[in-house]
Amino acid sequence: DTGVSQDPRHKITKRGQNVTFRCDPISEHNRLYWYRQTLGQGPEFLTYFQNEAQLEKSRLLSDRFSAERPKGSFSTLEIQRTEQGDSAMYLCASSLAWQATNYGYTFGSGTRLTVV
Amino acid sequence: AQKITQTQPGMFVQEKEAVTLDCTYDTSDQSYGLFWYKQPSSGEMIFLIYQGSYDEQNATEGRYSLNFQKARKSANLVISASQLGDSAMYFCAMREGRSASKIIFGSGTRLSIRP
Numbered sequence: 001d002t003g004v005s006q007d008p009r010h011k012i013t014k015r016g017q018n019v020t021f022r023c024d025p026i027s028e029h030n031r032l033y034w035y036r037q038t039l040g041q042g043p044e045f046l047t048y049f050q051n052e053a054q055l056e057k058s059r060l061l062s063d064r065f066s067a068e069r070p071k072g073s074f075s076t077l078e079i080q081r082t083e084q085g086d087s088a089m090y091l092c093a094s095s096l097a098w099q100a101t102n103y104g105y106t107f108g109s110g111t112r113l114t115v116v
Numbered sequence: 117a118q119k120i121t122q123t124q125p126g127m128f129v130q131e132k133e134a135v136t137l138d139c140t141y142d143t144s145d146q147s148y149g150l151f152w153y154k155q156p157s158s159g160e161m162i163f164l165i166y167q168g169s170y171d172e173q174n175a176t177e178g179r180y181s182l183n184f185q186k187a188r189k190s191a192n193l194v195i196s197a198s199q200l201g202d203s204a205m206y207f208c209a210m211r212e213g214r215s216a217s218k219i220i221f222g223s224g225t226r227l228s229i230r231p
Contacts, residue, residue: 042120042207042221043161056217089159102168104151104209104219107161 004108006092012114013082020078021111025094032075033105034067035091036060043091049075050097082115089113118143118212120222128228129198136183137193137225139208148212150191151219152182155205164206167191195227203229 005024013019025032031050035043046065047057051072061067064082069075079086089112093105119142129135141150152164167175167182175182183192195202208222 040223042209042223045218045220048217091159091161093161100217100219101149101211102166104153104163104166104211105161106163107153110159112159 004092004094004106006090006108006111008111009109010112010114012116015084015115016081018078018080019082019113020076021090021092021113023075023077023092023094023108025074025092026106027073029094029096029106030072031095031097031100031105032069033093033095034075034077035093037089037091037110038087046077079113082113084115087113087115118145118148118210118220120208120210120220122208122222122225124225125223126226126228128230130230131200132197134194134196135198135202135227137195137206137208137227139191139193139222141189141191141208141210143189143210143212145212148210150182150184151209151211152180152191152193153207153209153221154202155207155224157204161207165193198229200229200231203227 007022033048034046037043049069064080067077089110091110093107095105121140148169150167154162165177165180167184179196181194205224207224209219211219
């Protein structure tokens with residue numbers, strides 16, 4: 001078990017381009033979460049999946065953002081037509097549903113996005 | 117709506133001293149849970165300690181303890197005998213209800229340990 005993996009670790013893109021991030025959760029975890037963290041702030045919830053179903057989305061997740069977890073394993077987060085305000089660290093986390101209550105989530109090291 | 121407030125943006129502490137990081141929260145739910153996470157410069161959020169709203173004893177995990185004062189809605193983290201490796205960002209967080217479908221975070225406190 002190698003923990004939660006995120007790829008890439010860093011991404012620099014030009015404004016208007018599309019980007020996609022990947023998250024590989026801990027293999028037996030049925031829940032997967034995406035958070036966004038801007039400089040000097042705590043992580044903000046974006047969305048979460050239980051197995052392949054996307055059960056909740058934050059209003060922070062505009063129409064330009066889409067997340068998938070097609071087979072209930074890895075997940076992708078795509079941002080279309082990136083804007084400078086999208087520059088942030090994107091954190092992925094996973095958990096077992098029962099475990100989240102008392103132990104929270106296991107986080108990956110994040111993907112740092114810079115939009116220039 | 118639930119809210120987490122951390123009023124200390126940064127703190128400096130001498131190595132081997134104890135340190136208290138403040139956290140207050142607001143929720144209308146009777147069932148909730150409080151967490152503390154550590155985020156070193158590598159970026160990964162590391163779970164430290166958990167306190168449930170119905171737990172009567174304050175949580176402890178090694179050098180970490182959570183000073184839970186329910187009536188005051190505070191959940192301060194106490195680190196005893198601080199070490200240089202404790203230098204990091206610390207976030208207080210809360211889940212509302214039992215489903216833990218969403219955990220919200222405070223803005224964090226940057227702790228720096230002086231040798």
